[in-house]
Amino acid sequence: MEGRPADDSQLIERAQRGDSAAYEEIVQRYQQIVFRTAYVITGSSADAEDAAQEGFVKAYRALDRFRSGADLRPWLLRIVANEARNRVRSSGRRHQLELRLTEGFRPGDAVPSPEAVAIAADERRRLLAMVNALSEEDRLVIASRYFLQLSGEETAAALGIAEGTVKSRLSRALARLKARVEEATHA
Amino acid sequence: MPDLEEQLTALSVAIDWPKTPSHLWRGVRRSRTEGLQLNRWALAAVAVLVIFGTLLAYTPSREAIAAWLNLHTTFLRTQSQPTPSPLPSGPLGERLGLGSPTTLDKAQSQVSWKIQIPAALGPPDEVYLKLPPTGPSGGEVTLVYGQRPDIRTSGLTGVSVLVTEARGKANETFFQKMLGPDATFEPVTVNGHPGYWIAGRPHMFAFTDSDGNIYTDTLRLATDTLIFDDNGTVVRLEGEMTRAQALQIGASAG
Numbered sequence: 001m002e003g004r005p006a007d008d009s010q011l012i013e014r015a016q017r018g019d020s021a022a023y024e025e026i027v028q029r030y031q032q033i034v035f036r037t038a039y040v041i042t043g044s045s046a047d048a049e050d051a052a053q054e055g056f057v058k059a060y061r062a063l064d065r066f067r068s069g070a071d072l073r074p075w076l077l078r079i080v081a082n083e084a085r086n087r088v089r090s091s092g093r094r095h096q097l098e099l100r101l102t103e104g105f106r107p108g109d110a111v112p113s114p115e116a117v118a119i120a121a122d123e124r125r126r127l128l129a130m131v132n133a134l135s136e137e138d139r140l141v142i143a144s145r146y147f148l149q150l151s152g153e154e155t156a157a158a159l160g161i162a163e164g165t166v167k168s169r170l171s172r173a174l175a176r177l178k179a180r181v182e183e184a185t186h187a
Numbered sequence: 188m189p190d191l192e193e194q195l196t197a198l199s200v201a202i203d204w205p206k207t208p209s210h211l212w213r214g215v216r217r218s219r220t221e222g223l224q225l226n227r228w229a230l231a232a233v234a235v236l237v238i239f240g241t242l243l244a245y246t247p248s249r250e251a252i253a254a255w256l257n258l259h260t261t262f263l264r265t266q267s268q269p270t271p272s273p274l275p276s277g278p279l280g281e282r283l284g285l286g287s288p289t290t291l292d293k294a295q296s297q298v299s300w301k302i303q304i305p306a307a308l309g310p311p312d313e314v315y316l317k318l319p320p321t322g323p324s325g326g327e328v329t330l331v332y333g334q335r336p337d338i339r340t341s342g343l344t345g346v347s348v349l350v351t352e353a354r355g356k357a358n359e360t361f362f363q364k365m366l367g368p369d370a371t372f373e374p375v376t377v378n379g380h381p382g383y384w385i386a387g388r389p390h391m392f393a394f395t396d397s398d399g400n401i402y403t404d405t406l407r408l409a410t411d412t413l414i415f416d417d418n419g420t421v422v423r424l425e426g427e428m429t430r431a432q433a434l435q436i437g438a439s440a441g
Contacts, residue, residue, distance in 0.1 A: 016287060018318055020216070027212040035207045045205035053214040060215050064286045064321045067278070102203040124201055127194055146195035147202055178191050 008072040016063050023063075027056050030073060033148065034080045037158050040143045041084040043095030051087050055080030071153070078157035085160065097139060099128055099147065130180050138173035145170055279313065283344060285329045286317025298326045300354055300420045307439035308332050308348060325354035332426075339427045341410045348426035348436070355421045373430075375413070377437040382415030384430050413437050 006014075006025070014022035034055065038048035059079045066075060101124055131142055144155040145166075155170075156163040280288050294316045295302050304310065311330035318326045332348040334340065340347055373384045413424040413433035422440060424433055 016318075018320065023215065024212045027215060031209075031211045032207045035211075036204055039205060048205070049208045052208070053211055056211055056215050057218045060218070061321060064317055065281050065284070067281070068287075100203045101198075101201045124194075124198055128198060128202075131195075142195065146192070147199045149196075149199055174191060181191065 009069070012063070012066055012072060015060075016066070023060055026072070026076075030076055031056075033073070033150075034076055036148055037077055037144070037150070038080050038084040040097060040140060040148065041081055041158070042088055043097040047087050047091070047095070048084065051084035052080055055083040058083065074151075074154045074157040077150070077154050078160070081158040081160065096132075097143070098132055099143070101125055101128060126184065127181070130177060130184070133180075134173065134177060137169065138176055141166065141169045141173050142177065279331065279345065280315045283349075284317075284321075285315035285331075285349075286322055286327065287315060289314050289316045294328045298328060298354075300352070302328055302330075302352060303350075303417065303420070303422055303440040304330070305350060305424070305436045305440040307436045308335060308350075311350070312346075323353050323355060327351060327353040338432065341425070341427050343410050344425065346426075348424060348428070350440075351423040351425070353421050354419055356416060356419070375415075375430075375434065377413070377415040377434065378417070378440075380415045380417045382413060382437065384411075384413050384433060386411045386430065 006022070008026070011022045011026050011029075015026065031052065035048055035052045038051040038055070039045055042048050042051060055076070059076055062079070066072075101121070131139060134142065140159060141155065144150045144158050145152075148158075150158060152163050152166050155166045159166065161169070278288075280286060289297075291302065291304075291311070291314050294314050297316055297318065312333040313331035315329040315331065316322075316326060317329070328351070330350040330352075331346055332338075332350070333346050335347040338347040371385070371387050373386075375382045375384045410425050410427055411433070413428075413430075413436075415422050415437060417440075422437070424437055426433075428436070
């Protein structure tokens with residue numbers, strides 16, 4: 001249909017035939033999620049940028065190995081996440097991921113009082129601080145599923161684990177986070 | 188109060204993510220240019236291989252070869268993964284880096300030379316096509332022959348015979364130097380065309396593609412191989428064949 005963006009399979013087919021404009025569109029389409037995923041893994045925007053860049057280059061060179069009919073996003077995420085983990089391993093340093101809230105963020109579905117906004121912002125900040133304080137394994141799975149909004153398959157690809165493991169790991173991470181929230185509430 | 192999962196989901200829109208770099212595509216585009224330049228440096232890479240080959244004076248184990256190939260892959264920044272073990276999992280084309288599955292007709296429409304089918308083997312069971320940027324300039328066609336009488340299934344490829352064709356020139360100097368100590372190399376003639384019979388230990392393969400770049404193909408280890416240069420088309424037959432079988436199959440190509 002005219003004017004309608006090409007779907008991923010069309011873009012991949014064109015890119016596999018050597019159409020660089022198609023791959024450029026793929027990069028533009030997925031660079032944000034790819035970069036943020038790398039950021040969650042490395043904890044550093046500079047390392048995430050390098051990993052995303054190298055990941056896109058590697059994916060380009062591996063286009064002929066992309067299985068026809070497969071989902072593009074998990075495939076890209078797997079390549080970039082591998083790159084991000086390799087960077088963390090090879091540099092020997094691991095940055096502590098410190099996610100922050102956007103200043104002045106207000107949910108758009110209500111017009112709360114200034115006091116309610118302040119309380120809600122405070123609750124969000126506390127919850128995010130608790131996520132930041134979790135173990136790396138727990139933090140990664142929660143950030144992937146809820147903050148990056150990755151599917152189970154994509155989370156598995158990003159973390160380099162089986163999809164079934166994502167479920168069990170997420171369940172344990174949520175239980176630990178919930179315990180901390182309740183502990184803080186009762187304190 | 189919303190449950191924990193709802194709160195976490197709600198947080199996703201409030202996170203202050205670092206700004207996504209906008210130049211990632213430019214990096215990919217630059218790497219494509221560098222890739223072309225790297226081909227010109229492949230000669231230097233071959234020289235490094237020769238040194239490694241000398242260092243590997245002992246009969247190398249498959250693991251040693253795989254490690255060697257991995258190092259080489261990094262050095263060359265090749266597009267395809269090597270095959271470090273005899274039969275890795277996955278579809279054939281993927282694990283051997285043959286490119287995309289296709290049909291003979293479609294492959295023929297994409298390449299400039301007439302694809303040679305060895306009559307002695309009959310129609311291929313599968314056909315693969317690899318175009319730039321991962322394939323050599325002019326493309327590369329691979330015919331796969333799964334099971335054939337009198338030819339054992341190769342432990343390295345999992346099929347009886349692979350026939351690979353590309354425009355270019357077989358470069359004797361390169362692949363002679365890439366042979367392990369237990370491989371033999373013998374000049375032969377196939378239908379009047381110059382060729383080479385390489386047997387023994389798994390070896391590497393390189394040829395000069397139609398743009399004059401040294402193309403190391405997929406860097407997978409090759410089994411016994413007959414290579415001949417049919418007026419600018421490099422034809423390579425790989426499989427656990429005898430020399431006589433390979434020459435007979437090669438002579439039936441056309």
